[in-house]
Amino acid sequence: MSGRLPGWAALALAASLALTGCTDKDDQARAKGGARAGGSLPNIVLISIDTLRADHLGCYGYERKTSPRIDRLAAEGALFENMISSTSWTLPAHAALFTGLADSVHGCLDMDQRLDESRVTLAERLKAVGYATVGFFSGPAMHSIFGIAQGFDQYADCTSFASMTMKTLASGRSLDGGEIRQAAHADITNPRVYQEVQSWLRQNQHRPFFLFIHMWDVHADYIPPPPYDRMFDPDYEGPVTGKDFATDSSINADMPERDLRHLIALYDGEIAWTDHHVGMILDDLDTLGLRQSTIVTLLSDHGDEHFEHGLKGHRKTLYDEVIRVPLIIRYPGQVPPGRRLAEQARMIDVLPTLLDLAGLPSTNDVMGHSLTPLFSGGKLAGDTLAISELFSEGRRLRSFRRLDRKVIYIAGTQRARGYNLLADPGEQVPLTANSPWGKLMIEDARLGNKWLADFQKIVKPVSVASGELPENVRRQLESLGYIGASGQGGGQTDSP
Numbered sequence: 001m002s003g004r005l006p007g008w009a010a011l012a013l014a015a016s017l018a019l020t021g022c023t024d025k026d027d028q029a030r031a032k033g034g035a036r037a038g039g040s041l042p043n044i045v046l047i048s049i050d051t052l053r054a055d056h057l058g059c060y061g062y063e064r065k066t067s068p069r070i071d072r073l074a075a076e077g078a079l080f081e082n083m084i085s086s087t088s089w090t091l092p093a094h095a096a097l098f099t100g101l102a103d104s105v106h107g108c109l110d111m112d113q114r115l116d117e118s119r120v121t122l123a124e125r126l127k128a129v130g131y132a133t134v135g136f137f138s139g140p141a142m143h144s145i146f147g148i149a150q151g152f153d154q155y156a157d158c159t160s161f162a163s164m165t166m167k168t169l170a171s172g173r174s175l176d177g178g179e180i181r182q183a184a185h186a187d188i189t190n191p192r193v194y195q196e197v198q199s200w201l202r203q204n205q206h207r208p209f210f211l212f213i214h215m216w217d218v219h220a221d222y223i224p225p226p227p228y229d230r231m232f233d234p235d236y237e238g239p240v241t242g243k244d245f246a247t248d249s250s251i252n253a254d255m256p257e258r259d260l261r262h263l264i265a266l267y268d269g270e271i272a273w274t275d276h277h278v279g280m281i282l283d284d285l286d287t288l289g290l291r292q293s294t295i296v297t298l299l300s301d302h303g304d305e306h307f308e309h310g311l312k313g314h315r316k317t318l319y320d321e322v323i324r325v326p327l328i329i330r331y332p333g334q335v336p337p338g339r340r341l342a343e344q345a346r347m348i349d350v351l352p353t354l355l356d357l358a359g360l361p362s363t364n365d366v367m368g369h370s371l372t373p374l375f376s377g378g379k380l381a382g383d384t385l386a387i388s389e390l391f392s393e394g395r396r397l398r399s400f401r402r403l404d405r406k407v408i409y410i411a412g413t414q415r416a417r418g419y420n421l422l423a424d425p426g427e428q429v430p431l432t433a434n435s436p437w438g439k440l441m442i443e444d445a446r447l448g449n450k451w452l453a454d455f456q457k458i459v460k461p462v463s464v465a466s467g468e469l470p471e472n473v474r475r476q477l478e479s480l481g482y483i484g485a486s487g488q489g490g491g492q493t494d495s496p
């Protein structure tokens with residue numbers, strides 16, 4: 001494992017790298033990825049389970065048995081108890097995962113933007129040193145049109161409405177935004193994702209590979225197939241079905257407590273259904289003899305709100321129910337089994353951690369730091385302040401979180417709410433202005449904003465002009481229903 005410079009101290013080195021003038025992106029990826037011989041590289045399997053709250057997994061202390069296979073994976077590797085996403089929805093979170101950059105630095109903040117070609121992704125770094133790279137995605141915000149397929153040899157659409165979209169386009173009709181959202185929310189994709197992964201693994205097991213798997217079914221609607229639909233609430237006879245989660249007005253903050261309990265039981269059923277498929281993928285790795293040579297990482301992009309703060313779904317707030325996600329890493333011989341780590345980990349830390357575990361040189365053009373020192377009882381090289389951001393659908397929020405405290409600002413203003421996470425982990429009682437924690441939180445925000453500003457000097461900012469979508473991409477997004485004709489986010493009632 002290579003040592004890493006502290007993230008903030010690395011700025012100077014990154015600046016000098018920039019001055020040496022790597023202009024070609026492939027050279028850049030090679031330089032940053034190193035040139036180690038391909039033979040000894042471990043495989044990397046990265047599983048992202050969309051909309052999975054950490055606190056609904058057995059290994060994170062949940063009382064229901066939602067996740068026997070994920071729990072076993074955690075027992076075989078390391079579990080991060082405090083993993084914080086960069087945002088509360090799919091696209092920017094995955095852009096942060098793939099680049100190691102905070103959302104306002106990678107610049108892909110909303111669905112009328114795409115990840116700029118100048119960003120160097122994890123897949124590009126791994127491809128540059130000889131990895132086969134493949135991704136399977138199953139939700140609309142992961143479409144290659146948003147620029148996040150950079151570096152993948154193959155990036156496959158496992159949504160069931162992909163064929164519907166193509167048929168509609170071929171017929172000359174534009175797909176309505178409501179149609180695609182409804183189809184996405186009703187979609188059940190785990191079997192298709194699993195079949196694709198299984199087939200790909202059988203054909204590509206002999207070369208070091210990076211396999212990214214995006215699993216969608218935990219995302220609303222909450223409609224797990226039998227027996228998972230009745231697994232956690234078999235006696236319920238009420239009206240809640242889990243369908244139309246976003247648009248059904250009877251699913252609201254004042255709904256009967258019994259119905260809400262059933263809704264959450266259905267969410268848990270989706271987790272168990274997904275856990276079953278995760279287990280099959282892990283079994284296949286064993287069958288193919290790949291367990292020892294493969295780093296398996298499992299995480300989520302964000303959680304979901306169940307009215308803890310009066311709202312449902314995600315992409316609305318930055319409370320912990322939407323930004324605290326699981327992170328589990330298994331790599332036999334390198335990551336000690338059963339290790340539980342309390343330190344705060346962040347979405348931006350995953351890329352440098354995986355490079356480090358793979359024995360590849362560290363890179364200085366990312367904001368995160370490697371978490372690997374924790375596996376041997378060491379200390380992290382940099383600050384663990386977690387920044388989460390939400391600049392979408394009219395919301396402009398930025399939070400600064402440490403293990404014991406969190407402050408959420410309306411970006412660009414002094415309006416903020418702070419919480420003592422030790423006394424109030426549910427973030428129900430905002431601290432008063434004269435709280436002794438106030439000064440600490442203001443300092444957290446100052447440090448965090450300076451960090452973002454400093455990195456925006458290092459990583460070439462995407463200008464407003466270049467961040468705008470090319471006309472052909474805009475038209476395609478409109479026809480897919482992702483954005484309205486005005487190109488401003490489509491006014492969705494819920495988020496992909």
Ligand SMILES: [Zn+2]
Nearest residue numbers: 050051090301
């Ligand atoms: Zn998501």
